[in-house]
Amino acid sequence: MEILKSLLREFNTDIVNSAILITMASIFVQGLWFKKAQQVEFVEYVPILLTTMGIFGTFLGIVLGLLEFNQLDIEASIPPLLNGLKTAFITSLAGIFSSLIFKTLSTFSYLKPKQVLDIIYRTTPEAILGVIQAQVVEIKLLKDALVGNEESTLFGQLRITT
DSSP, X not given: OHHHHHHHHTOOHHHHXXXXXXXXXXXXXXXXXXXXXXXXXXXXXXXXXXXXXXXHHHHHHHHHHHHTOOTTSHHHHHHHHHHHHHHHHHHHHHHHHHHHHHXXXXXXXXXSOHHHHHHHHHXXXXXXXXXXXXXXXXXXXXXXXXXXXXXXXXHHHHHHHO
C-alpha cells in the first residue's frame, strides 16, 4: 500500500491531465479512422472507452488530491486537493463530451462506409430466404429445448424441481 502511495505522490496533476487527454484524443481519432476502415468491434467500443477513461481520470484526480490532504493543516492542504479535483472534473468532462461527439459523428452518413450499402443492395432473395430458413431451424431447436415431456427440457427440469 505504501509503495502505491509513494508512486502516486510522484504524479503531477498537470501531466496526468495531459496524458489522459492525449490518450482520449488518440482513441477518438483511431475510432474515426477505424470507422472508415470498417473495424466495427473497436468503433462500437470507443464511446465506452472514452467514458471509462474519464471516470478513471476522475478517481485518479480525487486520489491525488486526497493523498496530500492533512486535516491538521487544512489551509496548506487546499491547493493540492483543488489540483486533484481539477484533474477529476477535466477528465470526466472530456470523457463524456468526447463520447457524445463520437456518437454524434458516427451517425452522420459521411462516416458510414459505402461498402456496407453495396452489400445490402447486392443481397439476393435467395440469400434472404437462406437466412430465414436457418433462423427457423434455430427457433425449432430453441423450442424443443424449452418445452417437451423429456427431462432434458427446461419445462421438464421445472417439473422435477417442483
